[in-house]
Every structure is written in C-alpha cells, then in structure tokens.
Amino acid sequence: MSTTSQKHRDFVGEPMGDKPVTALSGIGEVLGNKLEEQGFDRAFVVLGQYLLLRKDGELFTEWLKDTSGANTRNATSCSQCLREWCDSFL
C-alpha cells in the first residue's frame, strides 16, 4: 500500500459515482483532456472500457497509451487503480 499514491487510495476506497476522469490515478489534466475529447469524460466511462477489454490490464494499458498518449507508468497506474476498484466494488 505504501507504493500507491494518495490519489490511488482515494479512488479505490469508495464507489466512483460521477467522479471526473482526472480522479483516476495516473490521469492528470493533460491526459484527462485527451480522454474527454474522445468522449471519456467520466471515470465510469473509462471503467466501461476497462470492462470491455475484459479487465485485462495489458490490453487496457495499451489502449490507454494509444488513445491518450499516456506513458507506460501512468497507464499502468490507471490500470491498477481500476483493477483494485473492481476488486472491491464490482
């Protein structure tokens, strides 16, 4: 748990509701804007994509990098964030 950021802990600790996409770990303003342009304006929409990819971390990471231009670190962080959220709430 010490390797995760505060943002990560905040996100996985509760249902995401209508949180913006920037609430996701690894997604800052720049990436958030890129995602919003593509139509992923809420965290739950990105969750939807994650689920569509069958919760496969690698696939999702690749998708995120392609769609938003995220680097590996941020994409992996986001992927992990979603995975843990799903473990608790899905």
Add this chain to the structure above:
Amino acid sequence: MATLRSKSDQEIRELLDEYEIKHGPIVDTTRPLYEKKLKEAMAKDKKVTKPSSDKTFYREEQEEVTYVTYRTPVISEVPSGDGKPYMRSRPEYSERDFVDDKLYSRSRPEYSSGRQYVDEPHVYNTPSYSSYSKPMPVVKAGGVVVKEEITESSGKLVPLWIQLLVFLIVAGFLYFIFINMESVESNPFNRIQ
C-alpha cells in the same frame, strides 16, 4: 492480406482467436486496438515463417552456410604459414560460385579447408553475408533473407539500419587496423633471428 479495416467484426474476432490474442467484444472503442494487435501479430508471423521457406528454395547455397559458421575454432591454422591460407582464400572464394553439382561430395573437404582461413578473411565473408539481423547463423541465402527483413523491420527490435551501420563501422575499423599491420603475409618469426 485484405486490409483489416474492411473486415467484419466477426472476421476480426476469428483472426484474434487464430493468433490467440485475448480479447473482449469488438466495439467502436475497442476495434482500433484489436486491428493494431492483429497487424503486429501478422508482421511477426510473416517474419518468422520467411526464413524457413527460403530453406528449400536456395539449396545450392547450402555450401556457403558451412563456410560462414563462425564457430570454427580460431586455433586451427594460425601459427603455421599465415601466408598460404591467406593467398588461397581468393581463388577458393571464387571457386565457390561454380560449385553446383558436386555440392554434397565437396562439402566435406570444403568445410575442412574452410576452417583454415575463416578467421582472417572475415572482412571478405561478412559483407556478403550480413546475417546480423538474425542472431544465429541462419545464413541460408543471406542476401535475400536480409533484403526482405530490411523492408519489414519490426518495431520491437533494434532497427536494422543501425545494426548494419554499427557493423560497417566495426568492420571498417578492423580493416583499417589490418591494413596498418604491415607485412602480415610474411613470417612473423623473422626478427627473432
């Protein structure tokens, strides 16, 4: 290979299964990703199957494979008469081109004589057998295989042109040293008298 774009979702799904790529439903947002993965898988597949198909095609040049297997021990003929093997390398080398019919009968003697001077004319052999794109001596018709690989240098490996460049630099450097050695052909033991 038809463009992936024009295939139906079902076809994409089948292709993904063929390449054993784990996937979810094909939707607007997931399709581009899967197309990309398929493209990579196809490119990798093509590269893997190419060399083996060349194997049967270029039988005559099997000779040259044995010649270049550079794991031949360098110990072989170095102390005795560097002059001779070196001089012979030229005619031997051109001779190689004629060998068409008697491949198999000659392969034995050729191989053993090939050992003698494999270490020196490295500079001769390697330019025509730039097999540096593939790590092992998969030299079957090195020229043709390499050409094809140049056109589809994969994204994951070190680009081919960089490898060739490095190789040329190293070869040039060695050649330069070699040239400056002076009278390599003469007996190095002369001075001790």
